[in-house]
Amino acid sequence: MRRLSTVFVALLTIGALALAGCDSTGINDGGDGDEDLETLRVEDLPADPDTTSGPGRPQGYGRYTFFDLRENEIVLRSPNDNRADSASTEWDIAVQSTDIIVNGGPRGPGQGAVYVAKEAFQDVTQVNTESLTNYAAEDWYSYNVNGNNIVRPKPGRTLVVRTADGASYAKIRILSYYEGTPETPAESNAASRYYTFEYVLQDDGSSFE
Amino acid sequence: MVLRIPTWIALLLLGGGTAIAQTPSTQGGESTSTSVDSLWQLDMDPVVVTATRAERRADEVAVPVSVLGQQEIEAQGAARMTDLLASQPGLTINNDHGSGLQMRGLGADYTLILVDGEPIIGRTAGTLDLDRLTTANVERVEIVRGPTSSLYGSEALAGVVNLITETPDAPLGGQVRTRYGTHGTVDVSAQLDGEQGPWQGSVFVDRYRTGGYDLAPGTLSPTRPGYVDYTAQARGQYEANSSTTLSLRGRLASQAQDYAVGISADGTQDEIRHTQQNERLDWNGTAEIEQQLGAGWRLTGTLYGAGYHTDQSLRRVSDGTICSESALDQYHGEAEAVLRGALGENHLLTVGAGTTVETIDADRKMGRRIGGFGFVQDEWSPLASLDVTGSLRLDGNSDYASRLSPKLAVRYAPFDRVSFHASVGSGYKAPAFRQLYLNFTNPQAGYSVFGITEVQRGLRQFEEQGQIDTFFRDPSALGEPLSPETSWAFNAGVTASLWGDTTLRLDAYHNEVDNLIDAEAVARKTNGQSVFTYLNRNEVFTRGVEARITLRPAPRLRLQLGYDYLEAKDRQVLEQLRDGDIYRREDGRDVQVAPSEYAGLPGRAPHSGTAQLRYRYAPLGVTAHVQGTLRGRAAYADLDGNGIVDADREYLEARTLWDATLSKTFRDDYTLRVGGENLLGYTNPRRVPSIPGQEWFVELEAQF
Numbered sequence: 001m002r003r004l005s006t007v008f009v010a011l012l013t014i015g016a017l018a019l020a021g022c023d024s025t026g027i028n029d030g031g032d033g034d035e036d037l038e039t040l041r042v043e044d045l046p047a048d049p050d051t052t053s054g055p056g057r058p059q060g061y062g063r064y065t066f067f068d069l070r071e072n073e074i075v076l077r078s079p080n081d082n083r084a085d086s087a088s089t090e091w092d093i094a095v096q097s098t099d100i101i102v103n104g105g106p107r108g109p110g111q112g113a114v115y116v117a118k119e120a121f122q123d124v125t126q127v128n129t130e131s132l133t134n135y136a137a138e139d140w141y142s143y144n145v146n147g148n149n150i151v152r153p154k155p156g157r158t159l160v161v162r163t164a165d166g167a168s169y170a171k172i173r174i175l176s177y178y179e180g181t182p183e184t185p186a187e188s189n190a191a192s193r194y195y196t197f198e199y200v201l202q203d204d205g206s207s208f209e
Numbered sequence: 210m211v212l213r214i215p216t217w218i219a220l221l222l223l224g225g226g227t228a229i230a231q232t233p234s235t236q237g238g239e240s241t242s243t244s245v246d247s248l249w250q251l252d253m254d255p256v257v258v259t260a261t262r263a264e265r266r267a268d269e270v271a272v273p274v275s276v277l278g279q280q281e282i283e284a285q286g287a288a289r290m291t292d293l294l295a296s297q298p299g300l301t302i303n304n305d306h307g308s309g310l311q312m313r314g315l316g317a318d319y320t321l322i323l324v325d326g327e328p329i330i331g332r333t334a335g336t337l338d339l340d341r342l343t344t345a346n347v348e349r350v351e352i353v354r355g356p357t358s359s360l361y362g363s364e365a366l367a368g369v370v371n372l373i374t375e376t377p378d379a380p381l382g383g384q385v386r387t388r389y390g391t392h393g394t395v396d397v398s399a400q401l402d403g404e405q406g407p408w409q410g411s412v413f414v415d416r417y418r419t420g421g422y423d424l425a426p427g428t429l430s431p432t433r434p435g436y437v438d439y440t441a442q443a444r445g446q447y448e449a450n451s452s453t454t455l456s457l458r459g460r461l462a463s464q465a466q467d468y469a470v471g472i473s474a475d476g477t478q479d480e481i482r483h484t485q486q487n488e489r490l491d492w493n494g495t496a497e498i499e500q501q502l503g504a505g506w507r508l509t510g511t512l513y514g515a516g517y518h519t520d521q522s523l524r525r526v527s528d529g530t531i532c533s534e535s536a537l538d539q540y541h542g543e544a545e546a547v548l549r550g551a552l553g554e555n556h557l558l559t560v561g562a563g564t565t566v567e568t569i570d571a572d573r574k575m576g577r578r579i580g581g582f583g584f585v586q587d588e589w590s591p592l593a594s595l596d597v598t599g600s601l602r603l604d605g606n607s608d609y610a611s612r613l614s615p616k617l618a619v620r621y622a623p624f625d626r627v628s629f630h631a632s633v634g635s636g637y638k639a640p641a642f643r644q645l646y647l648n649f650t651n652p653q654a655g656y657s658v659f660g661i662t663e664v665q666r667g668l669r670q671f672e673e674q675g676q677i678d679t680f681f682r683d684p685s686a687l688g689e690p691l692s693p694e695t696s697w698a699f700n701a702g703v704t705a706s707l708w709g710d711t712t713l714r715l716d717a718y719h720n721e722v723d724n725l726i727d728a729e730a731v732a733r734k735t736n737g738q739s740v741f742t743y744l745n746r747n748e749v750f751t752r753g754v755e756a757r758i759t760l761r762p763a764p765r766l767r768l769q770l771g772y773d774y775l776e777a778k779d780r781q782v783l784e785q786l787r788d789g790d791i792y793r794r795e796d797g798r799d800v801q802v803a804p805s806e807y808a809g810l811p812g813r814a815p816h817s818g819t820a821q822l823r824y825r826y827a828p829l830g831v832t833a834h835v836q837g838t839l840r841g842r843a844a845y846a847d848l849d850g851n852g853i854v855d856a857d858r859e860y861l862e863a864r865t866l867w868d869a870t871l872s873k874t875f876r877d878d879y880t881l882r883v884g885g886e887n888l889l890g891y892t893n894p895r896r897v898p899s900i901p902g903q904e905w906f907v908e909l910e911a912q913f
Binding site for chain 1: 737789790791792793794798799800801847848849850851852895
């Protein structure tokens with residue numbers, strides 16, 4: 001099942017590409033004549049999901065899943081005991097529970113950095129490189145607003161990431177923290193710690209237009 | 210047992226000469242059922258004790274008060290306080306850890322609930338569960354809207370509800386009441402009271418049992434579990450001589466429930482049967498001495514003690530394993546002396562002082578705080594048409610910042626049929642026990658929460674153990690005493706007799722509440738989890754308009770209509786909206802939310818209304834009561850993660866509940882009552898599980 005998900009991601013990516021191609025509303029289309037940047041979609045990226053049974057807070061391996069935004073693939077999963085890849089610059093972001101880190105500073109050997117823009121995904125057109133001072137994404141979700149312990153990504157929060165090689169930028173919109181992206185997680189039994197997100201990668205400059 | 214106010218009390222108070230306010234004694238001897246029609250006048254000018262801590266006629270008080278008399282309580286036929294208050298204009302019941310009262314847009318934490326003038330303790334997450342309180346021995350409910358901390362201290366921020374229990378009014382009397390209703394509800398109560406010479410006493414017992422209900426039969430646990438509640442109350446009074454009265458009052462209540470809970474194992478839909486057992490016990494006792502000092506002065510000394518205990522356990526049925534257990538013990542003690550009397554021709558002075566001690570002992574928190582307070586009130590009538598009441602109270606406490614609560618209220622009645630009133634005052638609510646004393650680390654998740662008195666010690670300990678990764682706040686700056694949550698409120702209104710017996714009352718108010726206490730992360734631990742503590746930071750406001758009309762279209766008919774407009778918003782949210790920081794997801798895009806789209810605090814309906822129609826035909830002993838409670842469309846909850854209610858699906862639809870009760874009195878002393886609640890059968894199992902649908906009851910009452 002898990003092996004399939006990479007294939008799934010790839011398939012979706014193709015789907016997203018196709019969608020982006022025929023999107024006349026211009027979700028990711030900023031200017032005239034510019035080359036369109038694709039919006040990629042990653043579904044159900046496991047962020048160290050629960051391995052226990054019974055009620056209570058989910059508990060996994062306490063380790064991150066590492067993801068490569070440039071290649072759109074998982075580098076290292078949380079259950080994998082061999083953590084060698086975590087010390088590489090192969091990965092750009094890593095997720096464990098609600099923690100999102102990037103490959104830079106104290107978090108990794110790369111040139112990565114992140115900030116969370118208080119702007120809608122489609123409105124983030126330019127990377128504010130001076131804001132790239134953080135190595136973990138803060139304040140991207142709300143928790144337990146209605147007392148049901150649900151994690152909800154905040155609308156209008158866009159993660160802006162410099163990749164591990166320091167050469168590319170990505171903007172990320174997190175759509176869901178639950179497997180299968182249920183409309184109302186509180187009313188479904190969906191497992192938590194599965195990220196679904198969209199992102200745009202720019203390997204040529206710091207503009208998304 | 211209809212309340213009768215000796216006119217001489219009212220006259221004395223009016224005259225301002227002597228202000229010997231008696232306990233609301235009633236005169237015996239007269240039959241209560243033959244002269245009912247003549248008692249209708251009493252609806253117009255009942256006496257209240259809550260607004261000024263002494264008897265005043267309700268229509269002379271400068272702050273908004275409403276009084277539910279015994280006739281109204283009985284005509285409505287509600288068994289628990291929750292049901293009685295839910296249909297009153299301007300009051301809403303919100304269900305969060307019990308049935309709590311929302312008043313003027315403020316939650317259950319901010320209303321003080323008194324029984325015979327003494328506070329009932331035992332709140333869960335701020336809610337004092339009104340299902341704990343029976344209506345069977347309550348002869349009057351007084352509701353004061355607006356902050357009254359200048360007289361009562363903490364929690365009297367939104368208002369005060371005082372339940373006045375019955376007092377003996379005959380050499381020997383009493384009543385027995387039984388009730389059967391939907392969901393296996395059985396309520397049996399008995400009261401015996403009497404007086405002989407200088408002695409007066411009464412005993413009351415009540416057993417209430419309800420089976421609860423299940424709106425989602427697919428699951429093991431019921432929507433609302435049933436419970437059994439016992440209440441016992443006794444009072445005795447002795448007039449030692451013409452100027453000294455001693456009294457003792459006690460109340461003991463217990464509630465127990467035991468219900469099935471299904472807990473599903475990971476990855477399966479199968480529920481494993483567990484049983485949840487909850488027990489609670491609360492008691493309070495008062496000893497009071499009242500001494501007339503001459504020249505219209507009176508000194509009252511009161512000792513008050515209360516306890517609240519809960520025990521909860523969750524057990525797996527198959528093997529009896531205890532999955533979780535918790536216990537809580539809370540005590541409250543208070544000593545108070547109040548002096549009241551006339552000063553010159555037109556001042557009525559009340560001066561009081563006292564001390565309190567509160568302790569909490571629960572699994573995750575333990576603490577003891579000691580407080581002292583003093584207050585003064587002057588009721589000044591410079592003119593026959595003008596009343597000015599000023600009051601001021603100082604509260605000091607060992608474990609939170611002290612608080613000065615002033616209030617000024619003015620009533621001006623330039624014409625016979627019209628009076629104006631205005632008030633400005635400050636209210637406060639003491640920090641909750643958890644905000645002071647909690648010391649909790651979640652064993653699975655690893656995050657920690659400290660109350661403010663524990664936070665420095667806790668952080669130091671974590672630091673010594675190398676558990677701290679980063680401090681978000683300077684730990685040495687933490688641990689400053691929390692300020693109570695405080696408010697300023699303004700109220701202005703008019704009361705008018707329009708034509709005939711039609712009266713109108715309008716009030717507009719604005720509450721500005723700040724220093725709201727909220728949890729905030731102050732450090733990150735090496736395990737990635739946060740350490741939280743409580744800080745004063747949020748501000749909300751609530752404002753609205755209240756309109757009440759009483760009509761008497763026919764001699765035996767009374768119609769009361771109420772309308773409330775309410776706005777309740779969080780100032781931080783408004784600021785973020787103005788900055789354009791709040792978005793919502795719409796058709797796959799994130800769009801900015803405009804300030805006008807913000808619905809305000811959840812559970813508050815901008816528009817609500819009540820209608821109460823009562824018909825009473827004395828010759829046949831028949832009373833009919835019909836009431837409708839409209840609650841307009843209201844913010845329900847944030848569902849999309851932006852933290853506020855703004856999208857359509859985040860609202861709760863408008864609803865109207867209709868109830869009807871018919872009472873028939875036989876041979877003066879026996880009353881048969883039948884009633885239906887929620888006649889149209891409104892339910893919304895997912896969003897309003899507290900409404901069970903249609904319910905019926907039949908009740909028989911005998912007086913002797």
